[in-house]
Amino acid sequence: MEIDKRRWFNGFVSKPVALPETREIRINETYRGYAPRVNASAIVHQLLSSVPAKYLRGLDCIVLTNETALPRSGRIGKMWSRGRKFKKSDVLGLYHGRSRSGGGSSPYIELRVDKIIASLRGAFLWVPILREIAFGHVLFHEVGHHIHRTTRPEHSEKEDVADRWAGKLNVNFIRKKYWYAMWFIVPAMKVYKFMRRRDWI
Numbered sequence: 001m002e003i004d005k006r007r008w009f010n011g012f013v014s015k016p017v018a019l020p021e022t023r024e025i026r027i028n029e030t031y032r033g034y035a036p037r038v039n040a041s042a043i044v045h046q047l048l049s050s051v052p053a054k055y056l057r058g059l060d061c062i063v064l065t066n067e068t069a070l071p072r073s074g075r076i077g078k079m080w081s082r083g084r085k086f087k088k089s090d091v092l093g094l095y096h097g098r099s100r101s102g103g104g105s106s107p108y109i110e111l112r113v114d115k116i117i118a119s120l121r122g123a124f125l126w127v128p129i130l131r132e133i134a135f136g137h138v139l140f141h142e143v144g145h146h147i148h149r150t151t152r153p154e155h156s157e158k159e160d161v162a163d164r165w166a167g168k169l170n171v172n173f174i175r176k177k178y179w180y181a182m183w184f185i186v187p188a189m190k191v192y193k194f195m196r197r198r199d200w201i
């Protein structure tokens with residue numbers, strides 16, 4: 001029996017990627033005296049559109065900003081995380097949960113785009129998949145806090161929970177966007193993780 005190779009091939013290549021139900025989340029850009037070197041809004045939009053809607057429920061928006069645009073209280077001083085204090089000026093992203101005082105604002109995520117971009121070196125800034133992974137790591141960590149708070153409560157250190165979600169959602173994003181290149185990406189990721197562990201990059 002003859003197989004119509006061309007048809008099979010085309011069918012394979014143009015195979016539609018089944019996307020789960022997703023919801024549009026507003027992305028607000030509020031920079032001051034700053035214009036990002038990359039299209040941060042487009043990157044965040046793509047990353048978000050890979051997240052199943054159930055995990056984004058209740059999330060109001062993503063605010064893309066830079067340090068100068070923040071109020072003094074967001075820039076100066078220290079904050080606690082994992083039982084340690086660190087400088088607010090080192091923050092790349094924050095999850096603002098629903099305020100407990102009641103009647104407060106809806107949960108939202110703040111990404112400090114200038115800090116994220118400043119943390120990227122060489123290829124991580126200019127190779128799309130690498131910069132998406134880097135942005136994804138920050139964004140999905142904060143989405144992880146949202147999921148932990150609203151959908152999947154668990155008793156563990158909240159930063160560890162958020163980190164685990166960051167990993168899962170990043171892999172999910174890469175699988176959806178780069179499904180045709182997974183044969184290359186999987187080993188490349190292993191090399192990357194190995195190099196990170198050794199602090200080579």
Ligand SMILES: [Zn+2]
Pocket residue numbers: 141145158159162
């Ligand atoms: Zn965190």
